[in-house]
Amino acid sequence: MQYPEPIAKLIESFMKLPGIGQKTAARLAFFCLDMQEDEVLHFANALISTKRDLHYCSNCGNITESDPCIICSDEGRDQSTVLVVESPRDIMSLEKIREYHGLYHVLHGVLSPMEGTGPEDLNIPGLIKRLQSDAINEVIIATNATAEGESTAMYLSRLIKPAGIKVSRLAYGLAVGSDIEYADEMTLFRAIDGRREL
Numbered sequence: 546m547q548y549p550e551p552i553a554k555l556i557e558s559f560m561k562l563p564g565i566g567q568k569t570a571a572r573l574a575f576f577c578l579d580m581q582e583d584e585v586l587h588f589a590n591a592l593i594s595t596k597r598d599l600h601y602c603s604n605c606g607n608i609t610e611s612d613p614c615i616i617c618s619d620e621g622r623d624q625s626t627v628l629v630v631e632s633p634r635d636i637m638s639l640e641k642i643r644e645y646h647g648l649y650h651v652l653h654g655v656l657s658p659m660e661g662t663g664p665e666d667l668n669i670p671g672l673i674k675r676l677q678s679d680a681i682n683e684v685i686i687a688t689n690a691t692a693e694g695e696s697t698a699m700y701l702s703r704l705i706k707p708a709g710i711k712v713s714r715l716a717y718g719l720a721v722g723s724d725i726e727y728a729d730e731m732t733l734f735r736a737i738d739g740r741r742e743l
């Protein structure tokens with residue numbers, strides 16, 4: 546038996562999300578069917594608003610409603626340090642611990658020869674441009690402690706150091722293979738505090 550068209554479409558949509566297979570998608574779709582209409586509207590509006598009202602900051606690549614983002618436009622932050630992360634979610638995690646007061650730059654991924662991701666696919670030209678025009682004297686590379694994260698850090702270090710800018714890497718406390726996003730607060734605190742120069 547085939548699902549009625551509306552629910553078939555909903556199942557298809559859920560299956561586009563990461564880690565959701567057909568079975569889970571069907572379970573979620575039928576759950577939605579049982580939800581109150583205002584809850585469904587709230588859910589649908591949240592989806593649309595996330596896409597419509599959020600953009601990437603033209604300076605750092607963070608997600609933002611205004612451009613530049615609140616971090617880039619905060620003159621109280623240390624304008625001489627940039628912390629480079631893979632994803633805007635990493636900024637959320639790092640901001641929570643209130644240990645870092647400089648600026649950020651989001652790469653939107655890591656270099657991955659396996660997946661065909663090269664420097665031009667990432668927000669690296671934007672970083673170079675900032676380093677040339679702004680008064681930045683330290684770049685802290687906070688890519689994840691994975692093989693790709695490490696090789697991206699090395700690539701950036703080789704690119705940036707000749708310009709006479711200090712390059713450091715989060716190290717202490719972060720386990721190999723771990724993601725910044727899921728690290729606990731103490732680990733992140735130590736990682737920033739104990740960064741090593743590259």
Ligand SMILES: [Zn+2]
Pocket residue numbers: 602603604605606607613614615616617618
């Ligand atoms: Zn920004």
